[in-house]
Amino acid sequence: MYKYIVSILMVVFSANLIFSQGHGPLYGLPTPTLAKGGINLNTAGMSLSTEDETSYMLRYLFSYGITEDLQINLTTPTMIERLENAPRTRGNSNMPANGDIEASLWYRFFSNAFGVGKRFESTAILGVSAPTDDVRGQVNVGNSIHGAISTGYASRTWYAWLGAGYQYYFERNNDQLGDLPYASAVVGYRPDIFMGDYPKPDWRIFIESMAEFPGDNRYSGQQDFNDERSKKILVGPSFLGLYGAWGISIGAMFPVVQNLTPSAVKENYRLAINLSYWL
Numbered sequence: 672m673y674k675y676i677v678s679i680l681m682v683v684f685s686a687n688l689i690f691s692q693g694h695g696p697l698y699g700l701p702t703p704t705l706a707k708g709g710i711n712l713n714t715a716g717m718s719l720s721t722e723d724e725t726s727y728m729l730r731y732l733f734s735y736g737i738t739e740d741l742q743i744n745l746t747t748p749t750m751i752e753r754l755e756n757a758p759r760t761r762g763n764s765n766m767p768a769n770g771d772i773e774a775s776l777w778y779r780f781f782s783n784a785f786g787v788g789k790r791f792e793s794t795a796i797l798g799v800s801a802p803t804d805d806v807r808g809q810v811n812v813g814n815s816i817h818g819a820i821s822t823g824y825a826s827r828t829w830y831a832w833l834g835a836g837y838q839y840y841f842e843r844n845n846d847q848l849g850d851l852p853y854a855s856a857v858v859g860y861r862p863d864i865f866m867g868d869y870p871k872p873d874w875r876i877f878i879e880s881m882a883e884f885p886g887d888n889r890y891s892g893q894q895d896f897n898d899e900r901s902k903k904i905l906v907g908p909s910f911l912g913l914y915g916a917w918g919i920s921i922g923a924m925f926p927v928v929q930n931l932t933p934s935a936v937k938e939n940y941r942l943a944i945n946l947s948y949w950l
Contacts, residue, residue, distance in 0.1 A: 695764075695832070696764060696859070697763065697877070697911075697945065698763055699764055699821075699856065700820075700821035701765075702792045704778075704779045704794065706736050707738050709734075710736075711734040712731070713765075714731050715729065715763065715766055715945045716728075717729075717762065717763065717941075718941070719940075720941075722937040722938075723755075723756070726750075726751075726757070728749060728750045728752075730763075732744060732766060740778060741778050742778075744773075756936055757807050759886075760903075761836070761838070764855070770802060770804045771800040771801065772802075772803060774798060775796055776796070776797050777795070778797075779792055780795055787827070788826055789824075789825070789827075790824070790826075791822070791824050792825075796817070796821070796836070799816050800814060801814050807848065808888065808936075811843040811846035812843060812848060813843035813848070814840070814841050815840040816839050817839075819837070820836070829859065830858070830861075830877070831858050832857040835853070835855075838853075849886030849889075851883060851884070852884045854881070855879070855881050856879075856880045857879045859875055859876065870915065872913070874912045875911045876908065876909075877909045877910070878908060879924065881905045881924065882904045883901075883903045884901065885900065885901050885903075885935060887901075887932055901930065903928060904927050905925060906927050907923045907941075909923075917946075917948055918946070918947035919947070920944065920945040921945075923941065925941075
């Protein structure tokens with residue numbers, strides 16, 4: 672836990688260099704994209720605990736709005752404590768929970784604003800990643816490709832997002848990490864007490880859920896095929912606080928279902944914190 676506290680302090684001290692990624696969920700797939708020419712830098716402290724070990728890392732996300740509906744992103748990690756046998760998981764909507772460097776494009780292909788502060792929108796995501804480690808759980812790690820789609824509703828009081836994605840790792844040295852189909856669902860609420868204008872603080876509460884179906888690894892060209900994939904469902908709260916140009920997101924997820932194949936890793940919890948500053 673000490674190492675995770677250190678990682679949080681490192682985020683705090685670098686907060687004045689940070690721009691935010693928006694007002695969406697912490698874990699679930701989002702829909703918002705930046706305005707044309709908008710630049711966004713975001714720093715996060717993240718931790719993932721399994722039955723055997725716990726990881727701690729910082730992640731940095733750079734985003735640029737090519738148009739108001741097309742955004743490019745690059746996220747890189749600083750590993751503080753790496754998992755020897757990391758589960759296949761996204762961990763966070765924008766930032767992988769492992770040591771991958773990832774570049775992605777977000778395309779908001781549908782947007783419908785109606786009423787006062789209300790909108791429906793849908794966004795497609797396509798990303799590629801490269802690992803910063805050579806081996807995970809005795810499996811050689813290759814590059815990967817990630818695709819996802821998300822749709823959502825936002826108003827001044829209520830928020831909801833549904834999304835689904837798929838990550839595929841390419842073979843390396845006759846080994847291959849298992850693939851990852853997954854889905855997310857988020858419901859958010861902004862209490863009336865936080866409807867006031869600045870300098871009044873603004874808080875939003877989210878209940879986030881993630882369902883993951885990781886496939887088995889392949890070792891030396893051989894794979895133990897199972898009739899069914901592993902199944903994990905995680906649920907947890909997150910909170911987004913805004914005050915002027917500052918923002919903070921913090922949240923945790925806990926497994927409520929873990930039907931795993933013998934080679935899969937059992938999780939205990941996921942933690943994440945983002946500190947943000949808007950210009």
